[in-house]
Amino acid sequence: MVDSTRLAKVYGNPTVEPLAWERKNMVVWKLPPLIDLAIPELPSKIYMHKKFVPVVEKWFNALIEAGVSHEINTFDGCWNVRTKRGLRSLSIHAWGMAVDLNASHNPLGLTREQCLKRGLIPFTEKFISVSRKFVDCGADWTTRPDLMHFQIKGAQAYGPDPI
Numbered sequence: 001m002v003d004s005t006r007l008a009k010v011y012g013n014p015t016v017e018p019l020a021w022e023r024k025n026m027v028v029w030k031l032p033p034l035i036d037l038a039i040p041e042l043p044s045k046i047y048m049h050k051k052f053v054p055v056v057e058k059w060f061n062a063l064i065e066a067g068v069s070h071e072i073n074t075f076d077g078c079w080n081v082r083t084k085r086g087l088r089s090l091s092i093h094a095w096g097m098a099v100d101l102n103a104s105h106n107p108l109g110l111t112r113e114q115c116l117k118r119g120l121i122p123f124t125e126k127f128i129s130v131s132r133k134f135v136d137c138g139a140d141w142t143t144r145p146d147l148m149h150f151q152i153k154g155a156q157a158y159g160p161d162p163i
């Protein structure tokens with residue numbers, strides 16, 4: 001799994017010379033028409049790390065193919081230079097390599113079962129299992145689940161080639 005220390009080594013720390021960092025790393029991704037049409041709840045443009053773009057494109061296409069893309073109801077952010085909630089280390093969002101989706105029905109700290117018990121509609125297991133092939137899912141974090149959260153895998157961030 002990616003961690004902020006190694007990301008800072010490879011891509012630089014986004015809080016140090018932030019404007020230069022942003023210019024070097026961030027891009028406006030204009031969603032391909034197929035994704036834009038299939039998931040109208042997403043913004044037409046997402047500002048993210050250039051390394052994350054091909055990953056997210058393949059992931060969204062796979063969600064559409066698997067028939068689960070309709071589960072996406074809200075886009076709750078990608079790039080945000082901040083620390084992890086309640087923690088001191090920088091969030092992967094600070095590198096623009098994570099997205100949050102359907103935040104209100106997948107609150108931080110609750111498992112799927114706990115969400116269901118509260119009458120929320122978390123992502124289905126199928127949605128998570130398709131997503132898992134492309135991104136790391138906060139749903140899989142045992143100490144503090146974060147069902148809304150999806151982030152770049154280590155191999156994609158550090159490997160010589162994105163998948």
Ligand SMILES: [Zn+2]
Pocket residue numbers: 093098099100148149150
């Ligand atoms: Zn997140």
